[in-house]
Amino acid sequence: MTAQHLHRLVDPIITTRGYDVDDLTISPAAGGGTAATIVVDRDGGVELDALATLTRDLVEAIDAQSPDADYTLELTTRGVDRPLTLPRHWRRAQGRRVEIDVVGADGTPETIAGRIGASTDATVELIRNQRGRFTTVTVDLDSVTKAIVGVDFTAPNRTELELCGLDAAAIARLTRTN
Structure with a gap:
C-alpha cells in the first residue's frame, strides 16, 4: 500500500464527512506490515465519537480494497504541536x-x-x-x-x-x- 494509493482511497470518504486530510504517512510497522497515519481536521473541531466512526469506515474501505493488507491505521487530529502552514x-x-x-x-x-x-x-x-x-x-x-x-x-x-x-x-x- 502506497501513500498515493491510500490517499486516493480515503480522501473521498474523509472529505464527504466535512474533514480535510492534513497529512498522510506510510511507514514500516514495528512488528511487520505497514503503519498508516492520517491526520484530519475541520472547521468547528473534531469530536471523538465522529472520529471513531470515521476510523471504522476507513478500515472497512481499506479492507474491501486490499483484503490481505497487513496494516495498522491511526486516524488523528492536528494537535497543538503541528505547525500552522495553510x-x-x-x-x-x-x-x-x-x-x-x-x-x-x-x-x-x-x-x-x-x-x-x-x-x-x-x-x-x-x-x-x-x-x-x-x-x-x-x-x-x-x-x-x-x-x-x-x-x-x-x-x-x-x-x-x-x-x-x-x-x-x-x-x-x-x-x-x-
Missing part, C-alpha cells in the same frame, strides 16, 4: 495563543507572540496583550518561517478574545474553567 490552519486556530518566527522586510528574523485574530489567505492579525494594553500586528503569511500554537493553561482575557474577532459562543468555550 490559511485554514490560521482560521481554525483563531483566538489561540501562537508564537511565530518571521523574516522582516529587511531580512532579519523576528519572533512575534500573540493571539490569532482575523486572517485571510495572505495575512493574519496577532492581538498582543502588553500589561493590559492591546495592540494588533498584521503579519504577511509569506514571511512566516515557523508558527506553532502554544499550550496556554491560563484563562484568556475576554477583551483579548473579542479583539480576535470571536463570537460569544467561541469566547464562552475558550474561557470555560474546569
Whole structure:
C-alpha cells in the first residue's frame, strides 16, 4: 500500500464527512506490515465519537480494497504541536495563543507572540496583550518561517478574545474553567 494509493482511497470518504486530510504517512510497522497515519481536521473541531466512526469506515474501505493488507491505521487530529502552514490552519486556530518566527522586510528574523485574530489567505492579525494594553500586528503569511500554537493553561482575557474577532459562543468555550 502506497501513500498515493491510500490517499486516493480515503480522501473521498474523509472529505464527504466535512474533514480535510492534513497529512498522510506510510511507514514500516514495528512488528511487520505497514503503519498508516492520517491526520484530519475541520472547521468547528473534531469530536471523538465522529472520529471513531470515521476510523471504522476507513478500515472497512481499506479492507474491501486490499483484503490481505497487513496494516495498522491511526486516524488523528492536528494537535497543538503541528505547525500552522495553510490559511485554514490560521482560521481554525483563531483566538489561540501562537508564537511565530518571521523574516522582516529587511531580512532579519523576528519572533512575534500573540493571539490569532482575523486572517485571510495572505495575512493574519496577532492581538498582543502588553500589561493590559492591546495592540494588533498584521503579519504577511509569506514571511512566516515557523508558527506553532502554544499550550496556554491560563484563562484568556475576554477583551483579548473579542479583539480576535470571536463570537460569544467561541469566547464562552475558550474561557470555560474546569
